[in-house]
Amino acid sequence: MSTGKPEDRATMSPPVEPLSDIAWQRVERQLFATLDCDEAVSRPTRVPTPAPRTPWLRWALGGAAAAAVCAAAVMMFVVVGRGTTTPRPDAGVPGTSRVVTQDAASEVSFGEATIEVHEHSALTLAGDAERGVFVMIERGAASFAVAPRAGRPPFVVQAGDVMVRVIGTQFMVSRSGDAARVEVTVGHVEVVARGHRVQVHAGESWSSDGEREAAARGSATGSGDVAAAHLSSDPGNPAGWEATPGSQEGQPDGAVAPGADRSGGPSQDGDPGAAQPRPRHRPVLDDKARFDHAGALEPTDPRAALAEYRALARGKGTWAANALYAAGRLSAELGDREAAAQLLRRYLDRYPHGGNAADARSLLRSLDPAP
């Protein structure tokens, strides 16, 4: 039996697996981003964001501050349990909640807004439906369906340095480290980053990682066409906005593009293509580019890559099939055999003759070897 000597424990206690430097950096970054969010909602006069250059940004921060002032009110979140979400009220800041998902997405209904928090994502919500809502994405991605804001309080989403003011829309914001991407399905939003703003309309996307997005888009479309705005190398334009003739985006003065409806009337939200002369309507980031983006993320942030693959797999077409297989493969590589097997079986159910079907079967067999 045991001698009970300390040296026994020293030699036989399970070794503590250290967190990698990258993991610690991630923890630190997310921790302090959340604390910044706390400060933004609990002490609105001390928001540590650089002074806004535009009237709109002042308004947006004011909206966030207003959301904070009302944070004493209790938020009523209805969590539809589709995943392993762990929403909980954060006692430190009244009226805030944090939602963390693991292997499955979850849906949070809040007043007139529905938020789908994608897999392996985390976000903090503050404010309430009456005074305004402030959402900070710590990592991963979330899709929003928000009622038009005309006459309603502000709804602001922050991902890293990027702020998105909702006008009335369905859109998705994803974050990987300091990079953020916004895709709009219906209506439009305004994105603010580094003191510049741009409106992103239905069918368009915006990414802070513009070079990669533009390159991916170019390869996919075979043209030089780019998104509503992307990073440029112009040193005089630090945010990298590329203003398109006919639009006023890229101007840090708060001007609105002709035809753009900042109030987001229902007619436009119901029909994103109507009523607005849009000199530059460009395709949303295509599935291939999203797939490539996820692939590029794999070495450095496999969880974000997995979330991207799974989000893409919810769609249709070749890249959805590829993404579903890739999600299964990556889950297996990450050691999550159960999720991997589930994803691969789903792939084989949906695409029994798909390009990766043979690989999927082989991988599935290796995950569950016959006795």
Add this chain to the structure above:
Amino acid sequence: MTSRALDVRRAAADRDLAVRCAQGERAAQRELFMAQRDRVHRTLYRILGSNRDMEDLVQEVFLEVFRGIERFRGDSTLATWCATIATRTAWAYIERRKPQAAALELVPEPMSEEPGAERTVAAKVAAQHLYAAMDRLAAPLRIAFALAAIEGLPLAEVASLTGSTLVATKTRVWRARREIERRAAKDPMLRGYVVHLGGAPAEDVP
């Protein structure tokens, strides 16, 4: 300098750091984070074992630390205070997570050619068996056992971290050990491991 004088100085330094953190001074918060992150992680790891939510849990602990730092009165060291919150966080995690039927990987990793690799793999597998057995324990028993028997903390410190009495802590460790030993009787890998853990065997404790 005497030990008591050192304690007084450390307590003053802790209080000063806590005040700066409470005022929202980011440099102070980073200082506390860097000073305590390893202990927080170690405490969580000892209780939960290898866990894919570890990063989230560490972050959760420090959020709780910074959001509640105004309540720090210096009755204990900041290190103990952080470890207490880590213990409480692990407890809450155990309580809220779903039962895991086969959550642990019990498949050995591919063997390396390096000397001692077999022993390393065996130790890892044994640790997995140990934590699989601990998964069956109620949270208070698991935590007391992990901190006392695996980490080797004095029972009084475990009692302090869990907010329990010394007697209750001792009983929890004993009950947990008895349960683990019962399982070890059917699991040679676990048995070979448990006998090396510190503390008195279950049958020696009333």
